[in-house]
Amino acid sequence: MLSYPTPFTPPTTEDDRLSWLRLIRSRRVGAVTFWRLIGEYGSAQAALHALPEIAKAAGVQGYEPCPEPVILKEYKAGAAAGARLLCRHEPAYPTALAELADAPPVLWCIGDPGLLSRPMVALVGARNASSLGQRMARKLAEGLGAAGVTVVSGLARGVDTAAHAAALTTGTIAVMAGGVDVTYPTENAPLAREIGEKGLRLSEQPIGLEPQARHFPLRNRIISGLARAVVVVEAAARSGSLITARLALDQGRDVFAVPGHPFDGRAAGCNMLIRDGATLVRGVEDVLAALAPVTAAAPERSERTAPDPDPQRTWRDMATLHSQILDRLGPSPMAEDQLIRDLALPSATVAPELLALELEGRIQRQPGGLLSRLD
């Protein structure tokens, strides 16, 4: 068994920060892998050094970490865009997000990072929201803002736009799917600029990255990861907001949903969430009531550190487990319970790896606790 030299401290030097950025930008290194590597090798630099060897052992030939010049370029581009790099465990990095197993190692931020230290609630919902849905988003955002809560959303059309706009003066955070400097959709460029000035925009992705489909679920985990609670304002049956809601549940966040009449298709997703245990929201009071123990307590940051990863499990073990999982899964869905029993491993060991594979787009979760393989 290895013992680690006090892992999970923020980078202390500029070189260290560059190594973090380089490690997370390296091919096949996602957030979960990043933290395993840091845990195992003690520093980003040591992990970068070990990566080609590890890849070789896992059967990947000619693996190279992200080249240094790419990182230097991103670093300069960030500065040019007026963005600040925030590393996990630095004081401004939000505690709730830092506690996730797949916490983003780095976040590019434009705006006021002070908003990250206030209680946060995410408002999400349909891009093609009804006027009723947008009115509800505005009302909730105003009410949350008035109560000193930062409103987090994704800068999408519809509910997101209504929520950000209503919370501009009280405090709002837009989590971007692409680079922190890349506005999507482009029609929201003026709102994005205003949020950068009065609120905060952030992203874990490289500066300048145009968002692609696979970036949205990753972005959604940050929205729910920042927030104490996620409120789904209006959502159809199979919509992205439901993915955010499920991520939020997996992260131990409170999930709220605004109901609608069953004859209104735009309420189907919310009604389903409520049926499955989300708290029904009639107005902002219902959300604030659930937050009361938090907002009443001092909202300042606690100096908690993330739980240590299981020290017996190395990156190589993890690669083996990933193969075992993928071997057992096919395109027809299989129950997660059954899979875990077949693997004969504790659920706590398997669950983060399933999430990792899911975020990597290799497996897909389906209703009823079913999993299937995508690739």
Added chain:
Amino acid sequence: MLSYPTPFTPPTTEDDRLSWLRLIRSRRVGAVTFWRLIGEYGSAQAALHALPEIAKAAGVQGYEPCPEPVILKEYKAGAAAGARLLCRHEPAYPTALAELADAPPVLWCIGDPGLLSRPMVALVGARNASSLGQRMARKLAEGLGAAGVTVVSGLARGVDTAAHAAALTTGTIAVMAGGVDVTYPTENAPLAREIGEKGLRLSEQPIGLEPQARHFPLRNRIISGLARAVVVVEAAARSGSLITARLALDQGRDVFAVPGHPFDGRAAGCNMLIRDGATLVRGVEDVLAALAPVTAAAPERSERTAPDPDPQRTWRDMATLHSQILDRLGPSPMAEDQLIRDLALPSATVAPELLALELEGRIQRQPGGLLSRLD
């Protein structure tokens, strides 16, 4: 301690039936008292004999049971109206209703009592229901009927009317607040007649009784008592349907509610119920899913008998307990928990008496488990 000669069998002779009717029609004898008396004295006749003495001991002077001629008149009026008297524990008397501590000793029925042996679901809701609400009531009633479920409701305007009308051909039961032959509201006379022909109308009240406000909550306990589940289709914040829903919960019935957008005031009651734990209904499938274990099993009657009442508690004990409860309560609300602690009695002993006092209109339940005295 007394031992009872096999109580809780149905009346065996016509005289016995008349005694039951006479006992329940006697002043200050409600359903709960009726069963206590039968339990204590072994038969309705013996209880009628003992009543003046018991009343005297409780400080009521000159008490007389209901005069025999009044009963004979009701009996004849029932026959003339084509109604049949159904006594608890007779084979046609529905099992679920018979199991209530305050089961109606007698029910006057017009129509097909066979409907009482099928699974039953109650549909209740606003009298001033929106067209959306009425459409939903119709859809649910049709779906339940198609699945072989009897639809129970209260023949009121709005949701009740829509539900009965949609289930006329498949089976519907109207529980009347006044006499089984008295249609309220009068505009529903044609529907009431049709239900008497194709479905079933029933009431525990005397033939010919015009319903008064206090009869409606009593009627509502029969609606929910008959049903395996109560579905609230549309209900404002402080409405009678919510009382039915609460009675249903007290009776261990499943409570369902159809959500609506929070900006629609007519959804406030349903949304509140869902928030407080009722199951959200999107369509009839949600109701049928919850009933599945029942409808899948053979729906025939089981020959269960009601649980014996606590044999150590006599009618006199109960009168004493009622006084103790009323002494402790005032117009300002008091927590039920606190009251039960103060009485130093098991909750199972106090709860049915609170319900009895509530149904008698002497105490009132308020949100948050609070009780206050009315008289």
